[in-house]
Amino acid sequence: MAGTLDGKRVAIIATNGVEQAELEQPRQAVDRAGARSTLISLSTDPIQAMNSDINKGDTFTPDTAISDVSADDFDALVLPGGTINADQLRQSGDVVAFVQAIVAAGKPVGAICHAPWTLVEADLVRGRTLTSYPSLRTDIRNAGGEAVDEEVVVDRGLVTSRTPDDLDAFCSTIVEEFAEGAHDVRGAGATAQA
Secondary structure, three states, rough: OOOOOOOOOEEEOOOOOEEHHHHHHHHHHHHOOEEEEEEEEEEOOOOOEEEOOEEEEEEEEOOEEEEHHHHHHHOOEEEEOHHHHHHHOOOOOOHHHHHHHHHOOOOOOOEEEOOOOHHOOOOHHHOEEOOHHHHHHHHHHOOOOEOOOOOOEOOOOEEEOOOOHHHHHHHHHHHHHHHHHOOOOOOOOOOHHH
């Protein structure tokens, strides 16, 4: 796996309430594979990670704020879960626009647990099959996507998983998809094609 992602730049977007394992393990996986990951948040203030949404974990200092980056700066994107994290990110116009630009360029995205909320908000699940934490599946269907209950799902460069229990499969799959590079996004919804 080492060297698989040499030269790739991976954006990871998270804020307060991010599920710690879903931030740390994918970041370690892409970094070990040779990528250069960048932790992006709503600001550069430290963010509080959580374990199982209710127990405080570690704090992490973002490398940069979403307002200071462009999708052009990155080759792939990781969206960790955590209920509070995902709910805050989907309310940020900057985050939604960034995610839309990444997908429109065909760049691969990994989203786990509650992270697909941001994809729903960005109108990026229409016509796609994905998985998520169980409570999001109605939102995915209402946004025109097909929600399934599987460990990991790949649809045209979009990698999704359900919970921290799926992290091993999620991490190995995002490394594979990120190594493939840009994907054909035709049929991925009107926003992604714009």
